[in-house]
Amino acid sequence: MSRTGFDHERCAGATGSYALGALPEEELPDFEAHLAECHACRDEVAALRTATDALSASAPRMEPPRELKGRIMAEVQREAAVLAAAAAPLDERQPKSRARRRASWLRWPAAAAAATAIAVAALVVSLSGPREHTVPLVVDRAQAGAAHGEVRMRDGSAMLVVDELPQPGRGRIYQVWVKRPGRPPRPTNALFVPARDGSASTGVPVKVDEHDAVLVTSEPAGGSRAPTRVPLLAADMS
Amino acid sequence: MQLIRGGDARAFEVVYDRHAQAAFSLAYRMMGTRNAAEDVTQEAFLSLWRSGGRYDRARGSLRNWMLGIVHNRAIDALRRATVHDRRRATEEADPERLEASEQTPVEAARREESTVVRAAMEALPADQCRVIELAYFGGFSQSQIAAMVDAPVGTVKGRMRLGLAKLRDELGHGKVAAP
Numbered sequence: 499m500s501r502t503g504f505d506h507e508r509c510a511g512a513t514g515s516y517a518l519g520a521l522p523e524e525e526l527p528d529f530e531a532h533l534a535e536c537h538a539c540r541d542e543v544a545a546l547r548t549a550t551d552a553l554s555a556s557a558p559r560m561e562p563p564r565e566l567k568g569r570i571m572a573e574v575q576r577e578a579a580v581l582a583a584a585a586a587p588l589d590e591r592q593p594k595s596r597a598r599r600r601a602s603w604l605r606w607p608a609a610a611a612a613a614t615a616i617a618v619a620a621l622v623v624s625l626s627g628p629r630e631h632t633v634p635l636v637v638d639r640a641q642a643g644a645a646h647g648e649v650r651m652r653d654g655s656a657m658l659v660v661d662e663l664p665q666p667g668r669g670r671i672y673q674v675w676v677k678r679p680g681r682p683p684r685p686t687n688a689l690f691v692p693a694r695d696g697s698a699s700t701g702v703p704v705k706v707d708e709h710d711a712v713l714v715t716s717e718p719a720g721g722s723r724a725p726t727r728v729p730l731l732a733a734d735m736s
Numbered sequence: 737m738q739l740i741r742g743g744d745a746r747a748f749e750v751v752y753d754r755h756a757q758a759a760f761s762l763a764y765r766m767m768g769t770r771n772a773a774e775d776v777t778q779e780a781f782l783s784l785w786r787s788g789g790r791y792d793r794a795r796g797s798l799r800n801w802m803l804g805i806v807h808n809r810a811i812d813a814l815r816r817a818t819v820h821d822r823r824r825a826t827e828e829a830d831p832e833r834l835e836a837s838e839q840t841p842v843e844a845a846r847r848e849e850s851t852v853v854r855a856a857m858e859a860l861p862a863d864q865c866r867v868i869e870l871a872y873f874g875g876f877s878q879s880q881i882a883a884m885v886d887a888p889v890g891t892v893k894g895r896m897r898l899g900l901a902k903l904r905d906e907l908g909h910g911k912v913a914a915p
Contacts, residue, residue, distance in 0.1 A: 511890065514897030518871035519811055520878045546897070549904040551796070553872050554758070554803040556853035557765035562756045566774050570752065570781050574745045577785070581743040682743055723786040724743075 506532070509539045517546040580725050581682050633733040635660065641716065641730035645696070649712050649733040656702040656712060660731065663692040666716045673721045675713040675729075676704055682724065683713055689721050708736050740785065748785050755799055756781075759806045761850075766810040766873050776813055780806040807872075814875035856906040864899030867892050 509532045515521045516529055533540050630652045637645050647660030658674060666672050672690050675683035684704065692698035702712055714731035715722075740747050759780060764773035783805055784791075791801055857865055863885070870881045878896070882889045 511893050511897070514895075514900045515871070515878045515893045517900060518868065518896055519807070520871035520876065520881065520896065522877055522879065545904060546900040549900040549907070550872060551800045551803070552853050552856075552903065552907050553868070554762050554800070554807065555849050556857060557758075557761040557850065557873075559757060559847050559850060560761040560764045560773075562760035562777060563770075563774065566760070566777060567752060567756065570778055571745070571749060573782060574748050574785050578743050578745040 506536060506539065509533070509536065510542065513539060513542045513546055517543055517550050577724055577726060580728055633735055636732045636734075638728065638730045641727075645731065647731070649702075649735065651706065651735060654705045654707065656706040656735070657699060658688075658702060658712060658714070658731075658733075659699045660692070660697070662696040663698055663731075664696065666691055669719050670716050671719050671721065672698075672714050673717045673725075674700060674702055675715065675725060676702065676706055677711040677713055678709060685721065685723055687721070689717075706735060710735050751784070751798070751802075752781060755802045758799060759802055762803055762806050763810055766807070766875065767813065772813065776806060776810045780809045783809070811875035853907065856903055859906060860899050860902055863887075864895045864902070867895045868899045868903070871896060 509529060512521055512525070512529060516526075521529060533543060630650075633649045633651070635645075635647045635649065635658075643662065643664050645660055645663040647658065647663075650657045650659060663672075672692075674686045674688035674690075676686060677683040686703050688700045688703055690698050690700045706712060712733045712735065713725070713729040715725045715727050715729050717726055740751065756777070760773060760777045763776040763780070764770065767773045767776055780802070784802060791798065857868070860868070866885060867881050870876045870884065871878070876884070878889055878892050882892045885892065887895075
């Protein structure tokens, strides 16, 4: 018996089932733990997978409908525009001038700014020590109403605190992202809904440094790997 | 993929055009209806768009990775459906209605590849071919298949393993060594 729940003989007997995706979910952790320490089983699974890869090619060739491409590309282009809009102001910002930085936030997100009133809180950084500071949130009033709050930074750890935030709606959740200039927003697993009184606080579970921005978007329940909507809250940590 | 990771919709469109037919074909084979196949294909491509950063070239071709996403999405959808509906789809899929026309040499080559793999499947003993089809295209677990073919789970697992090894040999990938 190995250190895992699967001995070698049992694992070897299940390689075909595993390669086909037919092994019960409850057996997967032990099976995969055994694979991690057994070359022979790992090699056999890799070999059998060449057969399962070939199976996908055995499906009779079908022409996907044109409308399908239209639907997919419409969504992709919409999300690409969101990414570009979220990226632009951070890439354009001028760290030496607080006034110019604030002006760039007013242009963000570019596509939505013309239609929505974005109230920009005074971007005052209150320092309570050399490694601790607080940055007020910039709020998209069209999505977040009277919400207000801040991101509190201490030694690279960030905490988002917000009040009067509306509920995200049925089947949706708020997700926290960390954005570095010139790069798309990185998803975090910080997903939250506010309490009934609109208050919420959540840690940002990745290291945040002074060049980053912390963003919050409304996403489908479970979160997303790329933002599907423009941010409703943002804090530029620099 | 680097461009897709950077949010380039045109780069994604190139990938879609190259792999959509294979993806839709697999989705249709598994789901058995056009609408369900479209849903699975759409979910799979949007997943690729949103998670392109996870593709690792060292672990196989983009096509196989894409088809792996389609397969997983289809299994998720099948497992939400009733066993009766899934079995009917597995047994009654009518692949002729939407069959693609041969338009390019690449598509013709893929059609040929499809024919070769199907011939290799048909060359397997019927009981091995059956459990592989139920697992891969039907999304059934080994215990569900055992109940459907009225055989012990251990026998089903053995048929899967032997069948895949023979299929691999038949397709010219060499022998699978017994561990």
